[in-house]
Amino acid sequence: xxxxxxxxxxxxxxxxxxxxxxxxxxxxxxxxxxxxxxxxxxxxxxxxxxxxxxxxxxxxxxxxxxxxxxxxxxxxxxxxxxxxxxxxxxxxxxxxxxxxxxxxxxxxxxxxxxxxxxxxxxxxxxxxxxxxxxxxxxxxxxxxxxxxxxxxxxxxxxxxxxxxxxxxxxxxxxxxxxxxxxxxxxxxxxxxxxxxxxxxxxxxxxxxxxxxxxxxxxxxxxxxxxxxxxxxxxxxxxxxxxxxxxxxxxxxxxxxxxxxxxxxxxxxxxxxxxxxxxxxxxxxxxxxxxxxxxxxxxxxxxxxxxxxxxxxxxxxxxxxxxxxxxxxxxxxxxxxxxxxxxxxxxxxxxxxxxxxxxxxxxxxxxxxxxxxxxxxxxxxxxxxxxxxxxxxxxxxxxxxxxxxxxxxxxxxxxxxxxxxxxxxxxxxxxxxxxxxxxxxxxxxxxxxxxxxxxxxxxxxxxxxxxxxxxxxxxxxxxxxxxxxxxxxxxxxxxxxxxxxxxxxxxxxxxxxxxxxxxxxxxxxxxxxxxxxxxxxxxxxxxxxxxxxxxxxxxxxxxxxxxxxxxxxxxxxxxxxxxxxxxxxxxxxxxxxxxxxxxxxxxxxxxxxxxxxxxxxxxxxxxxxxxxxxxxxxxxxxxxxxxxxxxxxxxxxxxxxxxxxx
Numbered sequence: 001x002x003x004x005x006x007x008x009x010x011x012x013x014x015x016x017x018x019x020x021x022x023x024x025x026x027x028x029x030x031x032x033x034x035x036x037x038x039x040x041x042x043x044x045x046x047x048x049x050x051x052x053x054x055x056x057x058x059x060x061x062x063x064x065x066x067x068x069x070x071x072x073x074x075x076x077x078x079x080x081x082x083x084x085x086x087x088x089x090x091x092x093x094x095x096x097x098x099x100x101x102x103x104x105x106x107x108x109x110x111x112x113x114x115x116x117x118x119x120x121x122x123x124x125x126x127x128x129x130x131x132x133x134x135x136x137x138x139x140x141x142x143x144x145x146x147x148x149x150x151x152x153x154x155x156x157x158x159x160x161x162x163x164x165x166x167x168x169x170x171x172x173x174x175x176x177x178x179x180x181x182x183x184x185x186x187x188x189x190x191x192x193x194x195x196x197x198x199x200x201x202x203x204x205x206x207x208x209x210x211x212x213x214x215x216x217x218x219x220x221x222x223x224x225x226x227x228x229x230x231x232x233x234x235x236x237x238x239x240x241x242x243x244x245x246x247x248x249x250x251x252x253x254x255x256x257x258x259x260x261x262x263x264x265x266x267x268x269x270x271x272x273x274x275x276x277x278x279x280x281x282x283x284x285x286x287x288x289x290x291x292x293x294x295x296x297x298x299x300x301x302x303x304x305x306x307x308x309x310x311x312x313x314x315x316x317x318x319x320x321x322x323x324x325x326x327x328x329x330x331x332x333x334x335x336x337x338x339x340x341x342x343x344x345x346x347x348x349x350x351x352x353x354x355x356x357x358x359x360x361x362x363x364x365x366x367x368x369x370x371x372x373x374x375x376x377x378x379x380x381x382x383x384x385x386x387x388x389x390x391x392x393x394x395x396x397x398x399x400x401x402x403x404x405x406x407x408x409x410x411x412x413x414x415x416x417x418x419x420x421x422x423x424x425x426x427x428x429x430x431x432x433x434x435x436x437x438x439x440x441x442x443x444x445x446x447x448x449x450x451x452x453x454x455x456x457x458x459x460x461x462x463x464x465x466x467x468x469x470x471x472x473x474x475x476x477x478x479x480x481x482x483x484x485x486x487x488x489x490x491x492x493x494x495x496x497x498x499x500x501x502x503x504x505x506x507x508x509x510x511x512x513x514x515x516x517x518x519x520x521x522x523x524x525x526x527x528x529x530x531x532x533x534x535x536x537x538x539x540x541x542x543x544x545x546x547x548x549x550x551x552x553x554x555x556x557x558x559x560x561x562x563x564x565x566x567x568x569x570x571x572x573x574x575x576x577x578x579x580x581x582x583x584x585x586x587x588x589x590x591x592x593x594x595x596x597x598x599x600x601x602x603x604x605x606x607x608x609x610x611x612x613x614x615x616x617x618x619x620x621x622x623x624x625x626x627x628x629x630x631x632x633x634x635x636x637x638x639x640x641x642x643x644x645x646x647x648x649x650x651x652x653x654x655x656x657x658x659x660x661x
Contacts, residue, residue: 054299159212185237302362321373330650354407371435513549537598
């Protein structure tokens with residue numbers, strides 16, 4: 001699932017009150033306190049960024065050749081991946097003719113907490129502490145604390161300067177600076193939040209600017225002085241009209257709210273009582289997964305009518321269907337409301353026939369309607385319901401889920417035998433392969449397209465993963481109907497049993513001990529082993545005996561039990577391409593989850609544990625401060641493709657909090 005575009009958004013909040021306390025609050029509840037999880041990810045302005053609350057702009061810290069002691073950015077998360085500046089708030093202290101900047105790079109300490117980045121250094125007896133958090137989904141709040149560490153008062157004239165990249169220019173408006181980014185209203189706004197008596201003045205314009213206090217400030221020994229700024233991103237004129245800042249609000253309230261929210265995420269996660277989370281190294285992986293999902297959270301704007309989570313801050317700007325189902329299922333563990341929003345965002349574009357778009361964007365003309373994605377929506381809703389017991393959400397979603405489920409049988413079952421195929425609306429094989437989510441999988445190398453209706457085409461093969469998902473959906477939908485006293489549950493239960501019979505009759509090969517896709521017309525098995533072959537375990541289709549044989553194939557080091565286990569294609573096949581094959585051999589953590597969770601459902605917990613431990617130990621950066629990646633090399637553990645990948649984080653989070661079967 002490659003992305004073609006990245007659209008961008010961000011906004012601003014005005015605050016003008018005094019912050020009397022320090023920048024960072026401490027909580028006291030041990031491992032449920034976000035401050036106990038520093039530096040789970042290493043900020044790096046080439047691939048790791050910080051964002052929160054659904055913001056569409058992000059920040060990082062400079063590399064070794066950058067300006068020391070600043071926050072780089074903002075990075076505007078549109079299709080151009082544009083960085084506005086090396087730094088818009090570079091703090092300069094003047095004392096007479098002395099410039100106390102820049103600090104020595106080795107003196108700078110950067111700490112990345114969940115939801116907050118701290119940066120501190122000392123120059124000529126002046127300690128500078130900087131903190132970056134988000135005030136809301138449009139504004140980042142920058143706090144600067146100056147402390148005189150000498151024994152005598154110091155008179156300083158601090159000012160903050162910034163420069164712009166490209167052809168951008170600053171425009172001064174009283175005490176705020178605006179940076180027009182495009183003629184359609186995209187605007188970045190910088191504004192001081194002055195807790196002191198003096199006011200700021202803007203002393204430069206054009207490509208450079210500076211904020212300066214009207215009068216020097218005297219720093220008494222050991223007494224902190226605080227300054228705050230907001231950087232706000234507005235994506236267009238409509239966003240400017242619709243955005244409603246919450247006023248008044250104090251910086252200390254923002255910091256407190258941020259701490260409470262993040263501690264809430266962590267507390268909810270730790271309350272899962274998972275055995276895996278009793279070990280510190282695995283707790284750190286789990287919290288890193290939450291951080292990844294939150295950095296990739298984007299708020300509603302334009303034609304994105306609900307918040308959602310993008311695949312990665314590094315490349316993507318829209319929401320994808322099966323990514324969203326996976327993200328939502330993981331959000332059920334720490335923020336079910338965000339999970340609900342992920343689901344609603346995709347169903348906002350359900351068509352009259354029931355189809356869900358492959359992906360959606362800020363401008364709906366970009367939406368991909370050539371295909372959908374595998375049917376995991378009911379599973380995601382069910383995970384949220386199990387977490388919340390919210391029958392109102394269940395009632396809201398059930399008719400939409402049923403309509404989507406029925407769409408598959410109406411438009412993706414060429415021979416009307418109850419076994420469905422992946423397909424497309426435009427008749428292309430490319431879009432049909434995309435519909436499976438496994439874009440270039442070896443199993444599609446010889447596939448062809450057949451026409452079902454005017455805008456409905458199928459591959460000439462029936463896929464075991466698709467039909468396993470549809471079986472599970474029938475079971476889940478029937479259970480939802482039972483909860484809501486809906487009499488249609490018996491029909492779906494009967495359909496599920498019939499589908500299970502068909503999958504096991506045609507797609508299970510007792511000699512190979514594995515499940516396979518089959519050709520549409522003669523029902524012959526396509527003799528290629530991929531991760532789709534263990535989906536019948538995850539969905540509950542296999543018998544105990546069948547599951548036992550499939551588990552043995554998964555345990556074979558020549559096929560799937562590689563250095564990093566459970567590659568997407570068998571390792572002993574000539575077409576196995578682990579280094580750059582995308583879906584032709586690399587490790588994808590969603591497929592690892594389907595395998596490991598499937599093993600657990602049939603009682604193979606020791607095998608599941610061993611494979612999870614191998615994954616944790618051998619995937620590059622997993623137990624250190626490296627990001628989650630789109631995929632990994634099964635023979636070396638090397639990270640491949642895109643960093644900060646949401647569904648990798650989502651599925652690792654779910655693997656570390658397994659249910660009891």
